[in-house]
Amino acid sequence: GDSVTQMEGPVTLSEEAFLTINCTYTATGYPSLFWYVQYPGEGLQLLLKATKADDKGSNKGFEATYRKETTSFHLEKGSVQVSDSAVYFCARLSGGYNKLIFGAGTRLAVHP
Amino acid sequence: DAGVIQSPRHEVTEMGQEVTLRCKPISGHDYLFWYRQTMMRGLELLIYFNNNVPIDDSGMPEDRFSAKMPNASFSTLKIQPSEPRDSAVYFCASSNRDRGRGGAGELFFGEGSRLTVL
Numbered sequence: 001g002d003s004v005t006q007m008e009g010p011v012t013l014s015e016e017a018f019l020t021i022n023c024t025y026t027a028t029g030y031p032s033l034f035w036y037v038q039y040p041g042e043g044l045q046l047l048l049k050a051t052k053a054d055d056k057g058s059n060k061g062f063e064a065t066y067r068k069e070t071t072s073f074h075l076e077k078g079s080v081q082v083s084d085s086a087v088y089f090c091a092r093l094s095g096g097y098n099k100l101i102f103g104a105g106t107r108l109a110v111h112p
Numbered sequence: 113d114a115g116v117i118q119s120p121r122h123e124v125t126e127m128g129q130e131v132t133l134r135c136k137p138i139s140g141h142d143y144l145f146w147y148r149q150t151m152m153r154g155l156e157l158l159i160y161f162n163n164n165v166p167i168d169d170s171g172m173p174e175d176r177f178s179a180k181m182p183n184a185s186f187s188t189l190k191i192q193p194s195e196p197r198d199s200a201v202y203f204c205a206s207s208n209r210d211r212g213r214g215g216a217g218e219l220f221f222g223e224g225s226r227l228t229v230l
Contacts, residue, residue: 043116043203043221044155089155098143099168100219102155 002028002094006103009087013080013110021075021106023064023090031092033057033066033073034100038087047075047088080110114138116222118204124228130192133225136185137206145219146179146189147203155203161187194229201226 007022025033032051036044048057053068062077073090090103117136125131137144145160159169161181169179176195181187191198201224210217 041223043205043223044219045221046218049218098160098162099157100145101157104154 002026002031002092002101004090004092004101004103006088006090006106008104009107011106011108013108015082015110015112016079017110019075019077019080019084019108021088021090021108023073023075023103024071025073025090025092026071028094030068031094033064033093034091035062035064035073035075036089036091036102038089038105040086044089080108082110082112084108085110116204116206116220118202118222118225120225121223122226122228124230125194126230127195128193129229130190131194131198131227131229133189133202133204133227135187135189135204135222137187137204138220139185140208141206141220142209143207144181144187145205145207146187147205147221149201149203149224150199158189191227194227196229199227199229 003026005024034049035047037047038044048059050057050066053066056065064073064075066073085108087105087107089105091100094101119134143162146158148156148158156171158171159179160167164181177191179189203221203224205219205221207219208217
């Protein structure tokens with residue numbers, strides 16, 4: 001079935017370091033792809049999305065490009081901040097246009 | 113604007129007891145989703161509604177789980193009887209219809225209900 005695989009955490013970085021969190025999806029059709037972020041004690045929030053191949057989603061310095069050839073949607077940020085510490089979830093639409101399937105989540109810890 | 117509101121935020125109960133979790137979606141949203149989050153299984157979609165009608169409940173783990181949406185502003189997830197393996201954070205999310213492609217749009221999540229079954 002449809003699924004999303006993302007790199008295991010935790011990822012620990014120093015402030016201003018470069019971030020990459022890998023995400024791949026099962027190639028069933030051409031699903032919309034998403035990154036959600038979960039801060040401690042809160043629900044998930046949409047960070048960015050891409051709806052078709054070669055689209056680049058971006059928000060708050062984060063970027064991800066929809067790569068059909070590698071079925072990937074890796075999350076990147078050039079310079080992380082302590083406030084970026086959170087759990088990041090990659091997700092894809094499934095079951096038509098309604099069901100959002102999440103990866104396992106990757107915890108990011110940024111130290112000063 | 114008020115977001116998705118869930119209650120209770122925390123619940124501790126004993127095995128065999130009935131648990132009811134509540135959700136108030138964002139006003140005007142057409143879709144409502146119930147997710148469960150655990151360390152072992154991550155985020156699992158349990159059930160979702162469109163215009164108050166259950167569309168897909170294939171993620172509901174077993175008959176002990178039931179969900180209702182009696183009106184556009186309220187939904188419940190009930191577990192009866194509860195078991196220790198039901199311990200998790202349960203999230204409710206709602207969304208509008210995506211006007212571009214149809215179907216659900218961006219999901220807005222509540223803060224979750226943390227359930228502990230002893």
